[in-house]
Amino acid sequence: MSHSLSDLSQSLLDAARAAGADSADVILREGSSISIDMRAGTLEHAERAEGIEAGLRVFMGQRQACVSGSDIRPETFAMMAERAVAMAREAPEDPWIGLADPAQLSARRNAEGLELHDPAPEPAPEELQEDARRAEAAALAHEGISQVQSASAGYGASEAFIATSNGFAGGYRRSSRSLSCVAIAGTGNGMERDYDGDARVFQSDLRSPEEIGNRAATRTLERMGAVAPKTGSYPVLFDERVAASLIGHLCGAVNGAAVARGSSFLMNALGELVLPESLTMTEDPLRPRGPASRPFDAEGLTVAPRRIIDAGVLTGWTLDLATARKLGMTPTGNAARGLSSPPSPSNWNLELTQGSASREELMRDMGTGLLVTSLIGQTINSNTGDYSRGAAGFWIENGEAVRPVNECTIAGNLRQMLLSLNPANDAQAWRGSVVPSLLVEGMTIAGA
Known part of the structure; x- marks a missing residue:
């Protein structure tokens, strides 16, 4: 990741204090994702997204307000904080809201040992396309499957960081890998479809494209009639x-x-x-x-x-x-x-x-x-x-x-x-x- 989410979270908390908030908490997320859709053996859709987003919640007594944005410049943080404080002043009172007591805060501040992020390199778009192609081909190899509605592969990686004005600061990374196939058989009123898919944290745990395509086809054919x-x-x-x-x-x-x-x-x-x-x-x-x-x-x-x-x-x-x-x-x-x-x-x-x-x-x-x-x-x-x-x-x-x-x-x-x-x-x-x-x-x- 190209930014320190820890530093950014403290900057946004500082902006909230400067705007007059009694207390506040912040959540920041930065990540990227790739999605590939194949149809009829050709690439139908490819998308890559990258970005960073910030969410701020401020408290004014027993009133609260939330704002969010995707611009991390200091002047934007200041504007977000000012708007959140203005909104909170007009919000109805809620006797139950508020930050945790410091004694309730978690001592764990990272995801060590949880294996939430695959250390393997991000797959190239061509790898995802090949996985989707193989799943589609496996489904179409079954007699009776007329088409594959979609064969999709995706990857995502993100980092989240949470900070509060009463002393909590922690973050972790997460990754995901997915593959799915939707097969169609029959025509007109006799048309049926079914699917199979898999989504895992680690690429190595994902089932093979052939298994997913075969299962989607088998399930679809079983539904005929x-x-x-x-x-x-x-x-x-x-x-x-x-x-x-x-x-x-x-x-x-x-x-x-x-x-x-x-x-x-x-x-x-x-x-x-x-x-x-x-x-x-x-x-x-x-x-x-x-x-x-x-x-x-x-x-x-x-x-x-x-x-x-x-x-x-x-x-x-x-x-x-x-x-x-x-x-x-x-x-x-x-x-x-x-x-x-x-x-x-x-x-x-x-x-x-x-x-x-x-x-x-x-x-x-x-x-x-x-x-x-x-x-x-x-x-x-x-x-x-x-x-x-x-x-x-x-x-x-x-x-x-x-x-x-x-x-x-x-x-x-x-x-x-x-x-x-x-x-x-x-x-x-x-x-x-x-x-x-x-x-x-x-x-x-x-x-x-």
């Missing part, structure tokens, strides 16, 4: 690649911001069973090479592994400083932040207990029902947990997939759905949400 399933109440098995969405709804319900607003279907469930007793859900922000790992949160607080749900019992909420104060609890080190917005609670590297059975064994046990491999749209009532989503996948009879299905809706109530979860053993350990295929008993399916 899809029809609407029967309407009724049946067990539904959420495939591993969509099962994390259920856990996402659970995480939304235990998010402190939702609880503080009174808009969580689990707001009165603290200390109660919300999952079967055999299941525990943890998060680990310190997992090496984890896509959501970090050495500290966006408010400079300590992060650590924790059990959100222990043996089925909800143990606590996901909290940043403000929501913790509002709820009278201790913050959990889960603050995330954009450049122009205040912090809010978020989760890092979730993992749900796996079962002992394979996905195929769960299909055998469910007898007749629906295997869901993709979801579209959603109607989720955050207060009641009522759940309804469009779905596609495969109809199961006598424990085996007999035909692909689409154009159906699955519905239920998340509180009951979560309590009936039966996990498979196929979770992918490298994902941000390590969640296996999940069987839910007795959902309503609206189809033909």
